[in-house]
Amino acid sequence: MTLDKKNSKAVANCIILASGIGSNALNIIDYFSLSEKSTAANIAALVSNVATAPVIEKSKKIAPFIPVLVLPYGKISERETFEYELEKLIIVNNIDFIILAGFMKVLSEEFVLKHPNKIVNIHPSLLPAFKGMDAIKSAYDYGVKFTGVTVHYVTKEVDSGPIISQEIVKIEDNDTVESLEEKIHKAEHKIYPVALELAICGE
Ligand code: GRF
DSSP, X not given: OOOOOXXXXXXEEEEEEEOSOOHHHHHHHIIIIISOSOOSEEEEEEEESOTTXXXXXXXXXXXXXXXXXXXXXXXXXXXXHHHHHHHHHHHHTTOOEEEESSOOSOOXXXXXXXXXXXXXEEESSOTTSSOSTTHHHHHHHXXXXXXXXXXXXXXXXXXXXXXXXXXXXXXXXXXXXXXHHHHHHHHHHXXXXXXXXXXXXXX
C-alpha cells in the first residue's frame, strides 16, 4: 500500500503501531499532525494488530486523513505474516521510524535487528526497573516511592534498548494503583512526542 506524504516538511516518515485504547497514539497524532506542535514527523499511517481496538475508531475520527491498517497478529503463529506485511509497508513508503504506542506484542528478533534505532517504544516504569507486563502495578505493589516512564529504542531484549528520555513520577502515600496509572499516562503524554522529536532531529 502506498501512503500519501501529507506533511512535506517532515524530517521523518513514521508509522504508529497500537493495540488498544491508544491514548499515546492519539496524543502523538495530535502533536505532529493536528496541532502541529512539531512538524518533524509525518505520521504516514496507524497500524493495529487488533481489528476491534478502540484506537482505530478514535484515530479515524480525529485524523481521518491518516490511513488506518489492520494487520492481524493475535497468536504467535500470525507474527510472520504480520511482520512480512509491515516490512512491505515500510519499504514501499520509506518509513524512517516505527512508533510503538501501546503495541502489546513482541516483535521478532529478526525484525528488530533489521531496524536498529528505528523502532521506539514507551514503557510505564523507570527502566531497567519493572520490565514487562503490569509495570505500573508492580512498582506500586513493590512500594517504591518513585516510578515513571521511559522512551527507548527497541532492541532484541524486551524493554532493554538505549534510553531516549525518562520522566519521574512520585508515588504519594495516598495514591492508589488507579491514581498512579493516571499520573503515569499524563507523564507519557508529556514526554513521548518530545522524545520522538529528539530521536528524529537529534540534540
Ligand atoms: C501505556 O501505558 C504504555 O506505556 C504501554 O501501554 C500503555 C498503552 O496505553 N506500553 P495507550 O493505549 O497508549 O492508552
